[in-house]
Amino acid sequence: MTQEHQDPKEESLRRARVLNPRPEAVRAPEFVASEFFDARDLLQVKYEMLRRVTHEGATISEAASTFGFSRPSFYEARSAYEEGGIPGLLPKKPGPRRAHKLSEEVIERLILAKEANPSLSSADLAQLARDDFGLRVHPRSVERALARYPKDHQEPTL
Template identity: 50%
Template structure:
């Protein structure tokens, strides 16, 4: 049995969520048989797609297709690059970007309850939220939200 050669670059790209899962879709000529241009490197593919439009004058839809992307992916990459440069093309945090249950109104509710009873701890506050607002929040999330609010 022969083992397939490990590709350290592909492993690193996979770890960083920047491995292009569909390198076969990249049809741009300079990505074919090149040691420098790597269709597996999603950040490089996106950058080259944007460069081809801005400096090469290619139509956006055509460039997106040539680099194996949708038009929507092109505009998302353009926005990310405009806001953050090449670093903006790096994969971002997945999932919720903030506390989605503990809105400002809910935190105000918790603060009001704590002001009424300073001995009320996060576990009891979680119970109060469950009973009064039908909202299931972990006590540690309440502690973090109150700490964030206190920092501001």
């Protein structure tokens, strides 16, 4: 069985989540004729696309097409760059950004249940969230949400 040789740069780009899924779509001359410019490097491609419009006066449609993107993708990249500079062009980590299921109302209910019965485990509280709110949450998610909640919370007034 032969082991396929992977390009170390390609592996590095993949690990950093900046491997361009469509390098063949990049038609910009500098990416075709240079070793420095690498169409596989999504961050470099996006930056050069933005630079082409900003500093060389290319139209958005022309630059987007030349660099293998749609116009909406150009606008998204420009907005990300304006907001965060070059790091703003990096892809965001996949997955939820916050505890989206465990709203303040749910957390309040779980805290009140735990205060009423301190022997309740996180699994018990997850079951309570399912019974009362129809939410399927992992017990560890309950633990993390409760740990983030301020200890000196005010009990809701009725």
